[in-house]
Amino acid sequence: MFEFTEExxxxxxxxxxxxxxxxxxxxxALWLAQKQHGWLSPEVMEYVAGLIxxxxxxVYEVATFYTMFNKKPVGKYHFQVCRTxxxxxxxxxxxxECLKKKLGLNxxxxxxxxxxxxxxxxxxxxxxxxxxxxLNDDYHENLxxxxxxxLIESLD
Ligand code: FES
Numbered sequence: 001m002f003e004f005t006e007e008x009x010x011x012x013x014x015x016x017x018x019x020x021x022x023x024x025x026x027x028x029a030l031w032l033a034q035k036q037h038g039w040l041s042p043e044v045m046e047y048v049a050g051l052i053x054x055x056x057x058x059v060y061e062v063a064t065f066y067t068m069f070n071k072k073p074v075g076k077y078h079f080q081v082c083r084t085x086x087x088x089x090x091x092x093x094x095x096x097e098c099l100k101k102k103l104g105l106n107x108x109x110x111x112x113x114x115x116x117x118x119x120x121x122x123x124x125x126x127x128x129x130x131x132x133x134x135l136n137d138d139y140h141e142n143l144x145x146x147x148x149x150x151l152i153e154s155l156d
Contacts, residue, residue, distance in 0.1 A: 022052040022054075023053075026062055027062070039071065080133055081133045082133060085127075
């Protein structure tokens with residue numbers, strides 16, 4: 001059964017103080033849950049729904065709207081390639097194709113060993129340094145094929 005760790009329970013209570021009501025705290029609560037669990041399973045969404053006192057369907061509706069929420073388990077290294085206009089015009093498609101080959105994955109796929117996941121996402125707010133991707137919590141910008149090689153080699 002999923003529940004927040006003691007530390008995240010405290011964080012959640014602190015989050016609540018920043019919002020006018022529990023419903024308004026849904027996104028940060030989901031983010032915290034994903035940080036802890038790695039993805040938003042139905043059980044996790046149900047837990048968050050209980051905390052903020054809304055129906056699980058409402059939480060599911062919100063979670064499925066945002067690409068930043070993982071609706072299935074992701075690998076240790078989650079590559080999220082931005083596919084929105086600025087990145088698209090600066091070669092995002094090439095970056096995605098390159099990663100598909102290097103990681104041996106299709107979009108939305110996770111390697112069998114659980115090491116890599118590759119997804120495309122909408123604008124990550126770093127349009128001036130396109131093309132870019134987010135790898136776990138970090139941005140990698142002005143990408144080239146060589147930069148991708150170096151990035152993959154640098155992973156432990
Ligand atoms: S278009 Fe890619 S970061 Fe904005």
